[in-house]
Amino acid sequence: MTTLTHEHEAHPGRQGPAPPPRGWRRLLYPGLLRAAWMAPLFFGIGCGIVVLCRWWGGWQPIWFGEIIVLVGALIAGPIGFLAGIGAFDYWVRYAIGSPTKPEDHSGHGAYSWRDYFRVNTDHKVIGIQYLTTTIFFFLAGGLLAMLVRAELAKPGMQFFDNQTYNGLFSVHASLMIFLFVIPAFAGLANFVVPLMLGAPDMAFPRLNALSYWLLPIAGIMMLSSFLVPGGAFAAGWTGYAPLSIHQPLGTIFFNMGVQWAGASSIMTALNFLVTIITMRAPGMTFWRMPLLVWANFTTSLLVVIATPFIAGSQFFVMFDRVMHTHFFDVAGGGYPLGYQHIFWFYSHPAVYIMMLPGFGIASEVISAMSRKPIFGYRLMALSLMAILVLGFSVWAHHMFVSGMAPWLRVPMMITTLMIAVPTGIKVFSWLATIWEGKLNFATPMLWAVGFVSMFVIGGLSGIYLGAVPIDIHVSDTYFVVAHIHYVLFGGSLFTIFAGIYYWFPKMTGRQYNEKLGKLHFWLTFVGFNLTFFPMHLIGTQGMPRRVSDYAPQFANWNLFISIASFALGASTIVFLYNMVTSMRRGAPAEANPWRSLTLEWQVSSPPPIFNFDEIPQVVGNPYEYGVPGARHAVLNGDRAATETEVRSR
Amino acid sequence: MRRGSIVQLIVIGVLAGAVASAVALIPNWLPSSASREAGRIDFVFWFVTGICIFVFSIVAAVSVYSVWKFRVKPDDDSDGPPIHGHTGLEIAWTAVPALLVTAIAIVSAIVLAKDDAAGANPLRVNVYAQQFFWSFSYPGYGDKKSDVLRLPVNRSVVLEGHSKDVIHSFWVPEFRQKQDLVPGLTPTLHITPNKVGTYPLICTELCGLGHALMRSRVVVMEPAAFDKWASRKGA
Ligand code: HEM
Ligand SMILES: [Cu+2]
Ligand SMILES: [Cu+2]
Numbered sequence: 095m096t097t098l099t100h101e102h103e104a105h106p107g108r109q110g111p112a113p114p115p116r117g118w119r120r121l122l123y124p125g126l127l128r129a130a131w132m133a134p135l136f137f138g139i140g141c142g143i144v145v146l147c148r149w150w151g152g153w154q155p156i157w158f159g160e161i162i163v164l165v166g167a168l169i170a171g172p173i174g175f176l177a178g179i180g181a182f183d184y185w186v187r188y189a190i191g192s193p194t195k196p197e198d199h200s201g202h203g204a205y206s207w208r209d210y211f212r213v214n215t216d217h218k219v220i221g222i223q224y225l226t227t228t229i230f231f232f233l234a235g236g237l238l239a240m241l242v243r244a245e246l247a248k249p250g251m252q253f254f255d256n257q258t259y260n261g262l263f264s265v266h267a268s269l270m271i272f273l274f275v276i277p278a279f280a281g282l283a284n285f286v287v288p289l290m291l292g293a294p295d296m297a298f299p300r301l302n303a304l305s306y307w308l309l310p311i312a313g314i315m316m317l318s319s320f321l322v323p324g325g326a327f328a329a330g331w332t333g334y335a336p337l338s339i340h341q342p343l344g345t346i347f348f349n350m351g352v353q354w355a356g357a358s359s360i361m362t363a364l365n366f367l368v369t370i371i372t373m374r375a376p377g378m379t380f381w382r383m384p385l386l387v388w389a390n391f392t393t394s395l396l397v398v399i400a401t402p403f404i405a406g407s408q409f410f411v412m413f414d415r416v417m418h419t420h421f422f423d424v425a426g427g428g429y430p431l432g433y434q435h436i437f438w439f440y441s442h443p444a445v446y447i448m449m450l451p452g453f454g455i456a457s458e459v460i461s462a463m464s465r466k467p468i469f470g471y472r473l474m475a476l477s478l479m480a481i482l483v484l485g486f487s488v489w490a491h492h493m494f495v496s497g498m499a500p501w502l503r504v505p506m507m508i509t510t511l512m513i514a515v516p517t518g519i520k521v522f523s524w525l526a527t528i529w530e531g532k533l534n535f536a537t538p539m540l541w542a543v544g545f546v547s548m549f550v551i552g553g554l555s556g557i558y559l560g561a562v563p564i565d566i567h568v569s570d571t572y573f574v575v576a577h578i579h580y581v582l583f584g585g586s587l588f589t590i591f592a593g594i595y596y597w598f599p600k601m602t603g604r605q606y607n608e609k610l611g612k613l614h615f616w617l618t619f620v621g622f623n624l625t626f627f628p629m630h631l632i633g634t635q636g637m638p639r640r641v642s643d644y645a646p647q648f649a650n651w652n653l654f655i656s657i658a659s660f661a662l663g664a665s666t667i668v669f670l671y672n673m674v675t676s677m678r679r680g681a682p683a684e685a686n687p688w689r690s691l692t693l694e695w696q697v698s699s700p701p702p703i704f705n706f707d708e709i710p711q712v713v714g715n716p717y718e719y720g721v722p723g724a725r726h727a728v729l730n731g732d733r734a735a736t737e738t739e740v741r742s743r
Numbered sequence: 744m745r746r747g748s749i750v751q752l753i754v755i756g757v758l759a760g761a762v763a764s765a766v767a768l769i770p771n772w773l774p775s776s777a778s779r780e781a782g783r784i785d786f787v788f789w790f791v792t793g794i795c796i797f798v799f800s801i802v803a804a805v806s807v808y809s810v811w812k813f814r815v816k817p818d819d820d821s822d823g824p825p826i827h828g829h830t831g832l833e834i835a836w837t838a839v840p841a842l843l844v845t846a847i848a849i850v851s852a853i854v855l856a857k858d859d860a861a862g863a864n865p866l867r868v869n870v871y872a873q874q875f876f877w878s879f880s881y882p883g884y885g886d887k888k889s890d891v892l893r894l895p896v897n898r899s900v901v902l903e904g905h906s907k908d909v910i911h912s913f914w915v916p917e918f919r920q921k922q923d924l925v926p927g928l929t930p931t932l933h934i935t936p937n938k939v940g941t942y943p944l945i946c947t948e949l950c951g952l953g954h955a956l957m958r959s960r961v962v963v964m965e966p967a968a969f970d971k972w973a974s975r976k977g978a
Contacts, residue, residue, distance in 0.1 A: 256952045256955065260949070330949050334910055336908075424927035430926060430928075465822040466823035466826065469828055470827075470828040473828070496923045497904070497928050500859070507852070511845075511847060512841075514840055515840050518837075522836040523833075533809070533810065533815060534814075534817060543806070547802075557794075561787055561847055561848075561850075563851050564784065564791060566919065567784055567916070570914075631770055634773055635773070636774050636945070640954065640955075641955035642955045720823050
């Protein structure tokens with residue numbers, strides 16, 4: 095195995111891209127340079143279409159800024175960028191009948207840092223592209239949160255006016271959700287899932303590349319809304335109509351940003367589904383898949399079914415604004431609550447899109463670092479499926495006070511509370527996995543166990559919110575802010591960090607600094623609880639959410655929370671420092687530092703360009719720690735499958 | 744499991760329960776209660792809190808004990824016992840939470856039904872929300888208008904919500920009742936104030952620029968004083 099790996103590395107030029115041509119032809123070569131002129135060109139074409147249509151229709155004014163921005167900057171320009179960078183080259187050539195090479199691997203692998211800035215079809219490169227991009231937007235969203243906390247440190251207005259403040263928390267939440275949590279999980283899974291399945295890549299590598307390149311577009315769109323007249327979108331990440339229909343121009347940056355990010359999610363999810371269904375190594379039955387794969391399977395189903403609903407909701411809001419339709423506008427016969435139903439029909443499942451992959455990561459880390467099989471493997475997989483199904487029947491628990499049909503409240507309360515059951519199964523099974531294990535508290539394990547404990551608190555506050563009478567009191571208060579942060583920060587973010595530290599050696603071929611990793615964990619853990627736990631209290635006491643100013647009785651707690659949040663924000667510096675220095679100077683990583691059984695650890699760190707030199711043969715379950723002689727898979731060079739292993743298939 | 748470890752587990756669980764109870768009891772979690780609905784809602788709140796402290800103690804006991812007892816040195820290469828599951832346990836931790844949430848659902852549904860029922864001869868009040876202030880009118884008193892919500896104590900009140908522009912939300916923490924006011928709809932909310940006093944009225948649905956300042960007051964008065972006020976002409 096190792097010899098073959100080195101053979102690939104000995105001929106770096108062999109698979110890599112052809113060197114770019116010199117001179118002016120370079121402008122035609124796919125990449126950032128070509129994107130730099132194609133994006134403005136397409137922008138111009140978009141403007142031309144708008145002006146022509148308006149001139150032909152006789153609509154005044156012919157040059158109408160809002161539509162120009164929408165069509166030129168938010169639709170045509172990005173398409174030009176994608177075309178320029180080369181995301182469509184293969185398909186265009188195919189469509190116009192030019193010769194194509196289906197087995198073309200010139201876009202595969204990374205041989206220098208430049209290869210991360212082009213359309214790369216290697217799932218490992220794309221995984222890292224995803225992760226660095228999402229960490230960038232995590233930092234941007236985190237800085238916005240710092241500004242929010244600075245404003246809230248004292249009652250009264252400090253630094254911002256109301257519209258700016260509303261923009262700050264709206265963009266904060268949107269970036270964290272659409273550009274950090276959801277795609278960071280997709281990035282980790284992109285790197286890990288094909289390896290875990292014993293596959294050479296994802297099923298559709300070119301689609302995979304395209305789904306990555308949609309992300310920076312969505313993120314830059316949301317961030318740049320701060321620059322347009324009227325400021326950033328300011329109706330919250332929930333963008334409730336009719337408020338969002340009559341907001342300044344920035345709102346359409348949100349409407350369209352969600353479309354780009356959503357398209358990216360859907361494409362990736364389709365890719366995962368096809369990959370997981372069709373590209374499992376021989377012997378990898380569904381009941382032998384690692385739970386991370388199960389988690390991404392269910393998440394992808396959620397994404398594919400639910401995401402079109404948020405796409406629809408944002409389109410309708412935008413149509414009400416630019417085309418004068420009346421989906422949600424009462425004056426024209428619209429129905430404002432319709433927005434909330436459609437929005438939450440996506441956004442409740444979306445909270446599981448933001449949590450199930452984390453469940454998968456926690457299962458991997460906890461099993462390998464407790465040196466014990468996952469407790470109740472099948473029930474763990476089945477409870478994911480139960481959450482998937484139940485998750486579609488609870489959306490209106492976000493609407494208990496909305497004025498919707500009152501009879502809907504009790505059924506939605508029952509389904510909501512029922513979700514606590516499969517979720518509880520997962521928590522108890524992790525605890526039972528740890529029980530009597532040989533716990534190695536390296537950094538990933540700290541994050542994973544920290545996740546379980548914080549997620550329990552978030553789950554319990556969820557029970558309060560699920561009980562309608564309590565929710566009527568605490569809905570739209572800081573209690574909800576505390577809840578979402580216990581589940582999204584203590585849940586999603588902790589597992590993302592667990593995953594990043596756990597697979598860091600595999601991704602980079604180097605070991606991170608363990609001391610700094612632990613320091614990062616403890617600073618975050620303490621800072622997180624000091625920041626967000628008191629929010630429960632001020633919420634039940636009467637502080638509403640999404641306010642730039644509040645009653646003086648909450649001043650002390652808010653000052654305390656703001657100070658804690660700055661410490662929490664500062665902990666990120668430790669993480670960044672660790673990542674950057676370890677990537678450059680960390681000790682070389684072994685192939686399998688955690689002595690894990692799953693397939694990604696059975697190849698070198700980083701893995702060879704096509705992952706496996708020979709397709710592995712899966713012979714057993716992925717978590718057979720402590721079972722003498724048990725193997726998950728047979729790779730080339732290992733002893734062949736035994737009689738019993740073959741029979742147990 | 745040895746006798747000693749069971750004792751240790753229980754001790755940790757009791758300690759965790761004590762800490763959680765202290766967190767639940769020492770700060771003032773809920774504002775003072777000024778309506779009949781609030782009393783019932785607080786009951787649900789403490790009922791759920793009791794269950795949560797119970798669950799939290801078990802989880803905390805198991806995790807703290809495990810982290811304390813089962814950690815090994817980084818150079819320890821041994822594996823744990825290959826336990827794959829335990830059907831009895833798995834059934835237990837499916838069934839017990841299911842029972843607990845069923846109990847919560849039943850209690851909540853009963854309280855909700857009671858809170859939703861208006862008492863005899865309720866006072867009707869129209870609540871008007873608009874960016875960014877509140878106003879009220881009393882159809883039973885010649886459509887009398889007011890900028891603060893005045894209510895008589897111990898009489899059932901039916902609030903009918905109206906919004907003139909975007910969605911707002913009517914919330915009086917001391918009443919524990921909240922209702923979004925949606926343009927085009929007229930949702931109702933039932934409150935039976937039972938304590939004389941002045942309480943904040945807060946908009947809790949983001950409604951634009953002035954959302955944070957969209958506040959008013961509720962004044963709960965003796966019935967006689969209320970009648971006198973309401974029968975007076977003008978605001
Ligand atoms: C240093 C870390 C963070 C701090 C200090 C912070 C602070 C805040 C604050 C103060 C709000 C409330 C704004 C308001 O309603 O007036 C908020 C909202 C929110 N945050 Fe964070 N946050 C942090 C990290 C995160 C992360 C990691 C996520 C996602 C994974 C996240 C997701 C959200 C969401 C979804 C909302 C709701 C926004 C809304 O209601 O419109 N936050 N955050
Ligand atoms: Cu939900
Ligand atoms: Cu309002």
